[in-house]
Amino acid sequence: MRRLLLIVVVAGAVLAPATPALAHGGDIPGATAYRTSVTSTSAPGVRVRAVEAGARLELTNDSGRSVEVLGYAGEPYLDVRPDGIWQNVNSPASYVNETLAGDTPVPATADPTAPPSWRKISDATTVRWHDQRTHWLSSDRPQQAVADPSRSHRLRDWTVPLRVQTSTYEIRGTLDWEPPPPTWMWWAGAALAALVAAALAQRWPGTVRVFALVAGLAPPAYAVLRTLDGETPPPVLILAGLLGLAAVYRHPPFFLALAGAVVALFGGFNETRIFFAAVTPTVGPGWVARLAVALALGLGAGLALAGVLRLRAALPEAPEPAEAAAVAA
Numbered sequence: 497m498r499r500l501l502l503i504v505v506v507a508g509a510v511l512a513p514a515t516p517a518l519a520h521g522g523d524i525p526g527a528t529a530y531r532t533s534v535t536s537t538s539a540p541g542v543r544v545r546a547v548e549a550g551a552r553l554e555l556t557n558d559s560g561r562s563v564e565v566l567g568y569a570g571e572p573y574l575d576v577r578p579d580g581i582w583q584n585v586n587s588p589a590s591y592v593n594e595t596l597a598g599d600t601p602v603p604a605t606a607d608p609t610a611p612p613s614w615r616k617i618s619d620a621t622t623v624r625w626h627d628q629r630t631h632w633l634s635s636d637r638p639q640q641a642v643a644d645p646s647r648s649h650r651l652r653d654w655t656v657p658l659r660v661q662t663s664t665y666e667i668r669g670t671l672d673w674e675p676p677p678p679t680w681m682w683w684a685g686a687a688l689a690a691l692v693a694a695a696l697a698q699r700w701p702g703t704v705r706v707f708a709l710v711a712g713l714a715p716p717a718y719a720v721l722r723t724l725d726g727e728t729p730p731p732v733l734i735l736a737g738l739l740g741l742a743a744v745y746r747h748p749p750f751f752l753a754l755a756g757a758v759v760a761l762f763g764g765f766n767e768t769r770i771f772f773a774a775v776t777p778t779v780g781p782g783w784v785a786r787l788a789v790a791l792a793l794g795l796g797a798g799l800a801l802a803g804v805l806r807l808r809a810a811l812p813e814a815p816e817p818a819e820a821a822a823v824a825a
Contacts, residue, residue, distance in 0.1 A: 527773035529641075530651075531672045532630045539563060539658050539665035546669070547726030549777040550631075551596050552624040553656065553667070554726060565625070566657040568592070569608035574623060581618040586610040593626040598633065624726065629654045630669060641673045649673045674774035682771045682786050686764070686794035693798025698805060704752065705744050711756070711795035712740025715763030718788040721778035736763040736792070743799065749810060753803025756796045764793025 532550030537543065541559025546552070557563045557576040567573035567589035575582040583590055586607055594600040632638065632651060640649035649672065656667040693707045715737040719729040736759050743755040767789045770776045778785040 526769040526777065528775045529637075529673055529676065529773050530632045531674055531775045532669060533672070534667060534669045536668045537665070538668075539660055542658070542665075544667050546630070547624060549725070549775050551626065552726070553627050553630060554622060554624045555667075556622040558621070559660070561660055564659040565623075566659060567608060568628070570657065571608035572612045572659075574625065575612075575614060576621060576623055578621065579619070580616055581620060581623045582614040583617050584612040585615050586613045592628065596626055596631070598626070598628050627656055629656055630671060632671060632673070638673050641675075645675055647675060676773055677771065677782065677786065679771045682768075682790050686790045686797070689791065689794025690797040690801065693795050694801040694805070697799065697802035704747050704799065704802065707795050707799055708740055708743040708747065708752075708755070710791055711759050711763075711799060712737050712742075712744065714788045714792040714795070715740070715759065718763070718767065718778070718785055718792070721780060721785050721788070724779040725777055727777055732762045732766075736761075740792075740796065740799075747803075749803045749806035751803070753800050753807065756799030756801070756803055758796070759792050760794075760796030760800060764789055764791075764796055768793065 526549075528549050530550060532546045534544050534546050534553070539559070541557065541561070542563055543556045543558065545554050547554045555563070555565065555576060557578075560578055562575055562577045564572050565574040565576070567584075567587045569588070571587050571589075572584045573587040573589040575584070586605070588602045588606045588608060591600045591602045591606060592598045638649060638651055640651070651671045651673055654669050654671060656669075658665040658667065693703075696703045697707060715733040719733040719737075722729040739755045740759040740763070743752055747755075770778075770782070770786055770789060774782060776782045776785045
């Protein structure tokens with residue numbers, strides 16, 4: 497029990513960092529074919545990265561000065577000051593950027609030529625926002641990708657202007673389309689892991705501890721990768737992982753079946769959308785996140801199957817017809 501409590505405390509420390517200000521509620525793609533990358537930032541003391549699978553830009557102002565993000569008409573849009581984040585309600589970008597699709601109506605009062613009307617939205621010095629200059633806005637696949645879907649394509653280089661007092665700077669980046677990964681390979685790998693785990697757990701019961709350890713660690717590892725990319729992952733990933741880890745110490749048949757099923761469903765199957773697109777909502781190479789999901793799905797299913805087989809083996813055998821007749825007589 498103490499070990500599980502320690503795991504909960506560590507997971508909470510990792511998954512509960514200081515939250516940056518969100519300029520808008522917005523939305524996060526589960527996985528996408530479009531990779532938004534930040535290549536440089538010319539403003540001194542300013543750090544920028546793409547987060548949430550490229551859905552937002554994240555700017556951190558360590559300069560000690562006011563840094564303005566300019567909108568689509570060059571108007572002041574966000575002001576990241578030492579005392580917090582301010583948003584210009586007269587900027588059309590304040591409404592367009594509310595969602596990833598940019599489909600929020602812009603009120604008639606939003607005029608990029610009007611003097612800024614600032615509204616404070618946070619005390620932080622880090623802000624995240626959707627920016628249409630960094631996204632592929634069409635619902636259609638790019639022509640380059642249609643012509644050759646087997647390789648990556650550079651769609652455009654983009655810039656987002658910044659202003660510090662009277663000096664202008666730029667965030668520079670790229671937008672690429674990337675082909676999907678070999679989806680069948682991840683499904684096949686998960687199926688193979690399930691069969692191997694179930695077979696070995698039946699033949700050598702001691703291997704259950706190893707499979708439960710790996711299966712239990714996979715969902716929290718995936719949650720950490722999502723957290724480092726700027727997203728708050730669903731708590732069920734941590735809970736599924738804890739249930740899997742509990743099976744390392746105690747694994748009677750019913751609990752083993754239950755723990756395996758929870759890990760496979762909530763840590764694996766619910767996250768298989770990342771098998772279908774190149775860009776995942778995680779840091780690092782996409783294959784690392786896919787491996788974590790495939791292990792949770794496959795090993796969780798294998799442990800669940802092993803638990804069911806053990807439950808079946810523990811049931812009393814039905815009497816033979818002759819024995820039943822003798823007992824009745």
